[in-house]
Amino acid sequence: MATFSLLPGSVALITLTNPPVNALSAAVRAGIVQAVQRSVEDPKVKSVVICGQNGRFCGGADIREFAGPMSGPPLVPLIHAIEALDKPVVAAIEGLALGGGLELALGCHYRIAHTTALLGLPEVTLGLLPAAGGTQRLPRLAGLPAALDLITTGRHISGTEALELGIVDQVTDGSALDIALEFAKSIVGRPLNTRRLSTLPCRCPTDIDNLLDRFMVQVRQRARGALAPVACVGALRAAATLPYAQGLRKERELMDTLFNSGQARALQYAFFSQRVVGKWTLPSGARWDNTTSRTISTAAVIGLGTMGRGIAVALALAGMSVVAVETQEKQLSEARQMVPAMLQREAGRRGLDTAPGVISFCSSLQDVSEVELVIEAVFEDMALKLQLFRQLSAVCKPDTLLCSNTSGLDIDQLAAATQRPGLVVGMHFFAPAHIMKLLEVVCGTRSSPETVATVMQLGKRMGKVSVAVGNCPGFVGNRMLKPYTEQANFLLEEGAMPEQVDKVLEEFGFPMGVFRMSDLSGLDVGWRIRKAAGLTGPGVEPTRTRQGRRYSPLPDQMCEAGRLGQKTGRGWYQYDGPGGRVARSDPWVQTFLDAYRARHNLAARVIAAEEILERCLYSLINEGFKILQDGMAAGPEDIDAIYVFGYGWPRHRGGPMFHAGQVGLARVLEKLEHYQQLHPDVAPMKPSMLLRRLVAAGSPPIQKWRELIHRERVHSQL
Numbered sequence: 135m136a137t138f139s140l141l142p143g144s145v146a147l148i149t150l151t152n153p154p155v156n157a158l159s160a161a162v163r164a165g166i167v168q169a170v171q172r173s174v175e176d177p178k179v180k181s182v183v184i185c186g187q188n189g190r191f192c193g194g195a196d197i198r199e200f201a202g203p204m205s206g207p208p209l210v211p212l213i214h215a216i217e218a219l220d221k222p223v224v225a226a227i228e229g230l231a232l233g234g235g236l237e238l239a240l241g242c243h244y245r246i247a248h249t250t251a252l253l254g255l256p257e258v259t260l261g262l263l264p265a266a267g268g269t270q271r272l273p274r275l276a277g278l279p280a281a282l283d284l285i286t287t288g289r290h291i292s293g294t295e296a297l298e299l300g301i302v303d304q305v306t307d308g309s310a311l312d313i314a315l316e317f318a319k320s321i322v323g324r325p326l327n328t329r330r331l332s333t334l335p336c337r338c339p340t341d342i343d344n345l346l347d348r349f350m351v352q353v354r355q356r357a358r359g360a361l362a363p364v365a366c367v368g369a370l371r372a373a374a375t376l377p378y379a380q381g382l383r384k385e386r387e388l389m390d391t392l393f394n395s396g397q398a399r400a401l402q403y404a405f406f407s408q409r410v411v412g413k414w415t416l417p418s419g420a421r422w423d424n425t426t427s428r429t430i431s432t433a434a435v436i437g438l439g440t441m442g443r444g445i446a447v448a449l450a451l452a453g454m455s456v457v458a459v460e461t462q463e464k465q466l467s468e469a470r471q472m473v474p475a476m477l478q479r480e481a482g483r484r485g486l487d488t489a490p491g492v493i494s495f496c497s498s499l500q501d502v503s504e505v506e507l508v509i510e511a512v513f514e515d516m517a518l519k520l521q522l523f524r525q526l527s528a529v530c531k532p533d534t535l536l537c538s539n540t541s542g543l544d545i546d547q548l549a550a551a552t553q554r555p556g557l558v559v560g561m562h563f564f565a566p567a568h569i570m571k572l573l574e575v576v577c578g579t580r581s582s583p584e585t586v587a588t589v590m591q592l593g594k595r596m597g598k599v600s601v602a603v604g605n606c607p608g609f610v611g612n613r614m615l616k617p618y619t620e621q622a623n624f625l626l627e628e629g630a631m632p633e634q635v636d637k638v639l640e641e642f643g644f645p646m647g648v649f650r651m652s653d654l655s656g657l658d659v660g661w662r663i664r665k666a667a668g669l670t671g672p673g674v675e676p677t678r679t680r681q682g683r684r685y686s687p688l689p690d691q692m693c694e695a696g697r698l699g700q701k702t703g704r705g706w707y708q709y710d711g712p713g714g715r716v717a718r719s720d721p722w723v724q725t726f727l728d729a730y731r732a733r734h735n736l737a738a739r740v741i742a743a744e745e746i747l748e749r750c751l752y753s754l755i756n757e758g759f760k761i762l763q764d765g766m767a768a769g770p771e772d773i774d775a776i777y778v779f780g781y782g783w784p785r786h787r788g789g790p791m792f793h794a795g796q797v798g799l800a801r802v803l804e805k806l807e808h809y810q811q812l813h814p815d816v817a818p819m820k821p822s823m824l825l826r827r828l829v830a831a832g833s834p835p836i837q838k839w840r841e842l843i844h845r846e847r848v849h850s851q852l
């Protein structure tokens with residue numbers, strides 16, 4: 135709702151009241167309409183201030199309402215009514231003015247903000263555009279270039295930056311509401327004509343077409359198939375070239391198309407999934423809201439390779455005092471050089487003069503004896519990690535948490551090597567660890583709820599999307615990646631080329647296809663893991679079936695030929711030299727694949743893009759269903775957040791599990807069955823029990839899956 139009160143000095147105060155962010159729900163909009171009407175009718179009212187309850191102006195339209203039929207007074211006429219008022223209206227912006235909230239403020243005649251308030255039009259991140267006049271008013275106020283930037287990226291700016299851009303009239307470090315109330319009294323009777331943004335011309339440079347065309351090229355490149363950024367440029371072109379009323383019609387037309395697109399649904403689902411995963415639950419019943427966490431202020435990182443360095447920086451950026459340990463002298467000295475520079479650079483990127491935490495370097499484990507939490511980031515070798523955990527258990531204080539950054543090894547085994555299994559947990563970061571948003575928090579069978587809560591909380595402080603997952607080989611992300619990459623290798627055996635597979639995946643929206651990705655991370659990473667698992671190496675028969683399932687030795691043979699990817703200048707592609715970045719097709723790979731197929735009597739065939747996409751994606755998705763079935767992820771949102779934030783899954787497609795729902799679960803099942811019939815020796819194609827159950831239950835919407843999984847588990851059907 136919105137409340138009306140008449141204050142001394144004849145100022146009407148309209149307060150938006152809808153915690154926690156005062157979103158513009160139907161009730162709030164109705165409240166504003168009534169309060170504006172009272173302000174018009176009451177002769178005692180000489181000016182009006184609009185603010186939000188609890189120091190938060192407004193978080194925009196109520197996103198939850200987008201899922202159902204629209205009801206309540208619409209926003210566009212409401213904002214026009216405010217703008218048309220002949221009594222001055224001032225927006226007092228504290229906390230945030232986002233989306234419809236900023237559009238409401240743009241309808242006011244004046245805007246006064248706190249210096250630290252967050253302002254922005256983030257609709258594009260929800261697959262929409264600012265359709266309450268935002269695309270038409272902002273360029274009239276701040277100019278076309280600034281509007282293009284803010285509306286197509288959705289980035290939040292501070293009150294201070296908003297003042298520089300002319301979006302607000304005044305900022306304060308004190309109470310924006312107090313200043314606005316005083317200001318409202320002082321401007322009674324001033325003419326308002328020049329304050330009504332819809333009546334002003336758009337502030338454009340002379341070369342509008344040139345600017346818009348250049349911008350559109352950049353936006354299309356960045357968008358990777360997302361519709362909203364492109365539509366935003368369209369709406370801004372209308373603002374720059376058409377009268378306001380026509381521009382507004384164009385804005386609405388584009389909004390209608392976006393609103394009903396699958397992309398908007400996917401992006402809104404992604405917004406809520408990100409929040410759902412913070413509300414974690416464990417099979418034991420421990421949850422985010424019934425478990426206390428400890429506040430960590432000192433931490434250690436063991437091993438200063440690429441991952442360890444990034445983790446140390448991420449911890450220091452979160453304000454921690456970090457002990458960084460490396461026993462190899464050369465690596466330690468490199469880290470001493472590089473890490474402070476990385477820290478300073480990243481702090482600068484985040485608008486800080488210096489990082490809030492500090493990093494000290496040393497070469498002895500004894501130096502971590504006093505910290506509250508240790509993150510091990512040594513080489514991915516179980517024997518080495520076990521030895522380290524034994525040492526840490528002896529060296530550290532009894533209540534120090536011991537965490538491993540392993541990307542797939544058994545957390546329970548590591549915990550068993552210590553005297554404190556309840557304090558052991560996985561913290562699986564993604565490279566570069568100070569930049570990538572995802573953190574898989576791997577809960578061992580003995581990890582205590584307090585340990586999980588502490589690490590989830592720490593992840594949040596580091597600005598990560600932390601997802602609690604179960605302890606199984608590869609956890610969630612890498613476990614699903616395995617059948618996906620395997621499938622890509624089988625496609626090469628059958629006749630595809632790496633660039634063909636990559637093109638299909640990149641057109642779907644991945645930043646990189648599977649083979650370019652593998653060249654970037656290094657083919658030797660998987661090779662080492664497969665050797666450790668006894669799947670390849672001396673003495674292993676060079677067959678295409680290993681350990682009872684179909685196996686493609688192609689990546690092993692690439693490694694044996696010294697083709698490790700970008701680092702050697704040769705992999706699935708060729709590069710200008712070792713460390714080169716630009717991938718080019720390599721005739722060597724064609725010859726290599728031809729010879730391989732001839733050796734194994736495989737006839738190459740032309741494989742359609744549809745088959746490539748379905749086989750890669752559906753085998754990954756099927757593994758996702760198996761993960762849910764095994765209870766290794768609490769719900770589909772957890773898997774989707776992992777893929778969006780850690781594996782480059784296009785956000786406008788929601789995530790793999792959401793995508794399955796969009797395609798239709800029955801169709802995914804039918805396709806898996808089809809491919810399984812053609813490839814009966816490929817186990818990951820065997821449709822999961824959960825997928826079958828969901829289809830049998832009529833393919834409920836994704837928000838209902840948790841319920842069904844819980845019910846089926848209780849009845850032992852899964």
Ligand SMILES: CC(C)(COP(=O)(O)OP(=O)(O)OC[C@H]1O[C@@H](n2cnc3c(N)ncnc32)[C@H](O)[C@@H]1OP(=O)(O)O)[C@@H](O)C(=O)NCCC(=O)NCCSC(=O)/C=C/CCCCCCCCCCCCC(=O)O
Nearest residue numbers: 157193194195196197198232233234256265266390393409
């Ligand atoms: C920065 C935040 C605001 C706050 O962050 P933080 O403090 O960290 O807290 P969170 O955990 O993120 O959030 C706390 C809880 O609040 C919920 N929340 C947040 N924002 C909203 C919101 N806008 N609506 C609903 N709920 C919200 C959040 O989920 C948390 O809840 P819970 O604890 O998990 O239960 C941060 O939250 C944030 O960034 N929020 C999003 C801000 C945003 O994106 N705002 C823009 C929204 S879109 C908008 O404003 C659009 C406006 C234009 C509307 C014009 C309409 C006219 C045209 C209609 C066309 C219809 C076409 C129909 C065609 C047809 O007929 O078919």
